[in-house]
Amino acid sequence: MAVDNDGIAVVTLQRPPVNSLNLDLLQAMNNTFDDVAKNKSKGMILTSASPTVFSAGLDIMEMYKPDPKRVETFWVTLQDMWLKLFGASFPTAAAINGHAPAGGCLIATSCEYRVMLSGKFTIGLNETALGIVAPTWFQDSLRHTIPTRQAEIALTTGKMFTVDEALKVGLIDETAADKAEAIEKCKKFIKRFDKIPSLARGMTKQIFRQEVLKKLLTNRQADTKQFLDLVNQPKVQQSLELYLAMLKQKSQK
Numbered sequence: 424m425a426v427d428n429d430g431i432a433v434v435t436l437q438r439p440p441v442n443s444l445n446l447d448l449l450q451a452m453n454n455t456f457d458d459v460a461k462n463k464s465k466g467m468i469l470t471s472a473s474p475t476v477f478s479a480g481l482d483i484m485e486m487y488k489p490d491p492k493r494v495e496t497f498w499v500t501l502q503d504m505w506l507k508l509f510g511a512s513f514p515t516a517a518a519i520n521g522h523a524p525a526g527g528c529l530i531a532t533s534c535e536y537r538v539m540l541s542g543k544f545t546i547g548l549n550e551t552a553l554g555i556v557a558p559t560w561f562q563d564s565l566r567h568t569i570p571t572r573q574a575e576i577a578l579t580t581g582k583m584f585t586v587d588e589a590l591k592v593g594l595i596d597e598t599a600a601d602k603a604e605a606i607e608k609c610k611k612f613i614k615r616f617d618k619i620p621s622l623a624r625g626m627t628k629q630i631f632r633q634e635v636l637k638k639l640l641t642n643r644q645a646d647t648k649q650f651l652d653l654v655n656q657p658k659v660q661q662s663l664e665l666y667l668a669m670l671k672q673k674s675q676k
């Protein structure tokens with residue numbers, strides 16, 4: 424992860440090849456978010472070092488034949504990451520310079536503003552298409568971004584939106600021709616708060632988001648248990664094995 428700081432922290436996800444979210448990356452993100460808060464940055468922009476993938480979502484290897492202690496830590500660290508990002512009092516934006524499926528879409532929708540590169544990229548919560556259920560807080564992040572009806576249809580169909588579709592439904596706010604332009608547009612969004620007192624801004628955001636945050640905070644243990652029960656089901660392990668094989672086969676073509 425690289426952080427450039429000119430008052431606005433640009434945090435670059437840098438875990439080749441596809442920025443899949445494993446325990447180490449999630450821990451690094453949490454430390455970085457804490458630093459951004461401590462350094463009193465004006466705001467934070469999340470982007471990717473990959474030219475084609477913002478993030479491929481959760482690292483499936485963390486869930487396939489998992490070590491019991493590690494997979495639990497993995498999930499709790501993912502919950503922490505979401506609580507810190509969705510609940511950040513400082514302004515957040517995502518410069519989405521590539522595909523953003525599942526957990527990649529979760530990161531983007533946890534931010535306050537999204538600029539995505541024009542091109543053949545897709546973004547969405549595709550969980551149902553994989554035969555799994557997007558956790559409540561994944562669903563809430565989408566519902567917080569696009570109208571409820573479109574969110575329900577997108578979630579139940581596991582829809583991956585093209586850039587044009589994402590713009591039309593409000594899943595992204597703007598498009599950009601390249602990464603530099605996407606970052607500039609995100610900076611412009613964050614600079615809109617230059618004349619707004621930061622305490623009032625931060626508290627307003629937290630009040631606006633508190634219902635959704637509280638849902639996970641009061642249900643963390645049940646949410647973790649639900650995930651662990653699901654991930655340890657033989658049928659889910661079988662699906663993960665097939666999915667990994669499919670991804671591998673595709674990457675070797």
Ligand SMILES: CC/C=C\C/C=C\C/C=C\C/C=C/C(=O)SCCNC(=O)CCNC(=O)[C@H](O)C(C)(C)COP(=O)(O)OP(=O)(O)OC[C@H]1O[C@@H](n2cnc3c(N)ncnc32)[C@H](O)[C@@H]1OP(=O)(O)O
Nearest residue numbers: 443479480481482483484522524525526553555670671674
């Ligand atoms: C499936 C989970 C089932 C049950 C778990 C139970 C509960 C789940 C709870 C929470 C919800 C889950 C949220 C998630 O985020 S699950 C992850 C969903 N992600 C995806 O479906 C994306 C999969 N990847 C892709 O579609 C493409 O890789 C992508 C479009 C992002 C990029 O394509 P590109 O052509 O650029 O790269 P590839 O050649 O496909 O991949 C390169 C390399 O990376 C490996 N890879 C890709 N994605 C993942 C991943 N998410 N985790 C681990 N590894 C991944 C891929 O296999 C290739 O590896 P290799 O062959 O070794 O080079």
